[in-house]
Amino acid sequence: MANLDAIPMRCSQCPIRHSAICALCDEDELAKLEQIKSYRSFKAGQTIFARGDDLTYVASIVIGMATLSRTLEDGRRQMVGLLMPSDFIGWPGREQIDFDVTAMSDTTLCCFNRKPFEQMLSATPHLARRLAELTLDELDAARDWMVLLGRKTAREKIATFIDMLSRRTKHPGLTANRYQLTMPMTREQMADNLGLTLETVSRQINGLKKDGVIAFQDRRTVDVLDEGALKTATGD
Amino acid sequence: MANLDAIPMRCSQCPIRHSAICALCDEDELAKLEQIKSYRSFKAGQTIFARGDDLTYVASIVIGMATLSRTLEDGRRQMVGLLMPSDFIGWPGREQIDFDVTAMSDTTLCCFNRKPFEQMLSATPHLARRLAELTLDELDAARDWMVLLGRKTAREKIATFIDMLSRRTKHPGLTANRYQLTMPMTREQMADNLGLTLETVSRQINGLKKDGVIAFQDRRTVDVLDEGALKTATGD
DNA sequence: CGCCGGTTTGACATACTTCAAGAGAAGTGG
DNA sequence: CCACTTCTCTTGAAGTATGTCAAACCGGCG
Numbered sequence: 001m002a003n004l005d006a007i008p009m010r011c012s013q014c015p016i017r018h019s020a021i022c023a024l025c026d027e028d029e030l031a032k033l034e035q036i037k038s039y040r041s042f043k044a045g046q047t048i049f050a051r052g053d054d055l056t057y058v059a060s061i062v063i064g065m066a067t068l069s070r071t072l073e074d075g076r077r078q079m080v081g082l083l084m085p086s087d088f089i090g091w092p093g094r095e096q097i098d099f100d101v102t103a104m105s106d107t108t109l110c111c112f113n114r115k116p117f118e119q120m121l122s123a124t125p126h127l128a129r130r131l132a133e134l135t136l137d138e139l140d141a142a143r144d145w146m147v148l149l150g151r152k153t154a155r156e157k158i159a160t161f162i163d164m165l166s167r168r169t170k171h172p173g174l175t176a177n178r179y180q181l182t183m184p185m186t187r188e189q190m191a192d193n194l195g196l197t198l199e200t201v202s203r204q205i206n207g208l209k210k211d212g213v214i215a216f217q218d219r220r221t222v223d224v225l226d227e228g229a230l231k232t233a234t235g236d
Numbered sequence: 237m238a239n240l241d242a243i244p245m246r247c248s249q250c251p252i253r254h255s256a257i258c259a260l261c262d263e264d265e266l267a268k269l270e271q272i273k274s275y276r277s278f279k280a281g282q283t284i285f286a287r288g289d290d291l292t293y294v295a296s297i298v299i300g301m302a303t304l305s306r307t308l309e310d311g312r313r314q315m316v317g318l319l320m321p322s323d324f325i326g327w328p329g330r331e332q333i334d335f336d337v338t339a340m341s342d343t344t345l346c347c348f349n350r351k352p353f354e355q356m357l358s359a360t361p362h363l364a365r366r367l368a369e370l371t372l373d374e375l376d377a378a379r380d381w382m383v384l385l386g387r388k389t390a391r392e393k394i395a396t397f398i399d400m401l402s403r404r405t406k407h408p409g410l411t412a413n414r415y416q417l418t419m420p421m422t423r424e425q426m427a428d429n430l431g432l433t434l435e436t437v438s439r440q441i442n443g444l445k446k447d448g449v450i451a452f453q454d455r456r457t458v459d460v461l462d463e464g465a466l467k468t469a470t471g472d
Numbered sequence: 473c474g475c476c477g478g479t480t481t482g483a484c485a486t487a488c489t490t491c492a493a494g495a496g497a498a499g500t501g502g
Numbered sequence: 503c504c505a506c507t508t509c510t511c512t513t514g515a516a517g518t519a520t521g522t523c524a525a526a527c528c529g530g531c532g
Binding site for chain 2: 068070072073076077078080081091092093094098099122125128129131132133135136138139140142143145146147149150151152194195235236
């Protein structure tokens with residue numbers, strides 16, 4: 001499964017030191033975390049947790065992207081979360097996990113066994129507070145996505161998706177109104193994220209292209225040509 | 237707006253004492269909360285917060301039901317949360333609110349001005365911990381609903397809705413497999429909750445009735461005749 | 473080169489929406 | 503208590519966005 005002989009790294013050099021669960025920790029607290037942490041790496045496509053698994057550990061994403069999803073009996077799949085560096089995987093207080101967590105790209109996690117982490121959590125307000133903030137952010141994102149899933153048209157969904165990506169990833173900007181973006185996923189994964197089929201995703205993306213809102217560098221690299229048009233296309 | 241001369245009530249007699257934000261508080265902590273709390277009442281249909289409002293206070297629902305929703309420019313509306321007694325309204329650390337909060341039935345809130353509440357929150361682990369639990373529950377519910385919105389058919393949405401209601405409300409049971417349920421909202425509100433139109437809601441409800449899964453006492457009182465059939469109709 | 477996963481494109485099917493009308497309930501005022 | 507209005511809900515007919523099925527294309531990799 002996971003590649004366990006991953007990079008040892010000091011927390012002080014960690015790329016997510018100031019945005020992850022540990023963001024508010026002082027040096028002492030960090031030292032304690034350092035003692036109970038371990039890294040795990042996953043290849044793109046690997047399962048990190050499957051629905052029903054025991055939540056033996058919780059983790060922060062250090063590098064890469066992962067998805068949170070659920071699949072119905074007949075194969076319909078819905079992504080319910082897109083996890084990027086500094087996002088937290090885990091539900092303190094829950095024994096099991098009710099979704100599938102899958103590495104979308106090659107991913108490195110900073111893991112804590114759940115029990116010791118929970119102990120430290122209740123003893124360390126800085127950790128608890130940061131977890132609360134992260135959870136609240138997730139909740140907000142989930143609710144925004146509910147609006148998208150329930151009420152937006154396919155075209156609006158695509159536009160919102162691209163806009164969301166641009167806000168969550170550092171894009172090598174061209175100019176203010178134009179920028180470049182790398183699609184980190186297949187059309188099918190986008191479809192699962194947006195509650196569409198992959199064919200509809202493809203058609204709508206190309207629709208946006210025909211209308212001069214975006215252009216392709218290659219299939220996975222998109223130039224946003226008119227940010228304003230994109231924003232209006234989102235529907236909100 | 238709010239009816240401010242609401243019932244004074246001791247926390248010890250409060251119906252949500254053991255399930256709300258204060259659930260883990262001891263007598264001392266409760267006494268402090270008691271000092272900064274106040275009650276507000278809203279009539280069915282009244283706005284509690286509008287999108288963009290300053291979050292001057294946070295609150296627990298004591299009696300009644302409220303909804304969290306967002307409306308797009310052109311009037312499309314999506315409910316993103318259904319708030320029932322003991323649910324918490326408020327986002328510590330946020331200055332403004334990004335959704336509309338509306339009383340669905342006559343509702344009484346237990347309110348705390350945000351600033352003093354936040355101070356107490358950071359000084360009282362019992363409060364912070366409980367808030368984290370409540371937030372996590374909300375997040376889970378939101379994610380379940382994302383699956384519904386993105387992937388379920390109209391019929392499955394209705395079945396899931398009825399099933400969800402039966403789990404969240406105490407229903408006067410008939411027998412194990414049959415029970416009665418009161419719909420707390422109009423077809424239009426259900427539609428906004430499920431990402432459908434009110435006509436589709438009406439049709440699907442009557443479809444379930446024709447198939448003998450449910451029956452009507454009156455338009456708002458439903459008998460679930462076959463819980464098994466209802467569960468399978470939910471799709472998960 | 474030839475496979476193979478990912479993507480595009482077309483033709484057709486359908487679930488859901490939209491528009492429209494009417495029937496019940498429920499509230500209001502005389 | 504009865505007209506009157508106003509919601510709420512139901513039902514029908516027609517339209518449409520999106521899904522389904524199928525074929526072809528494209529780019530990378532063994």
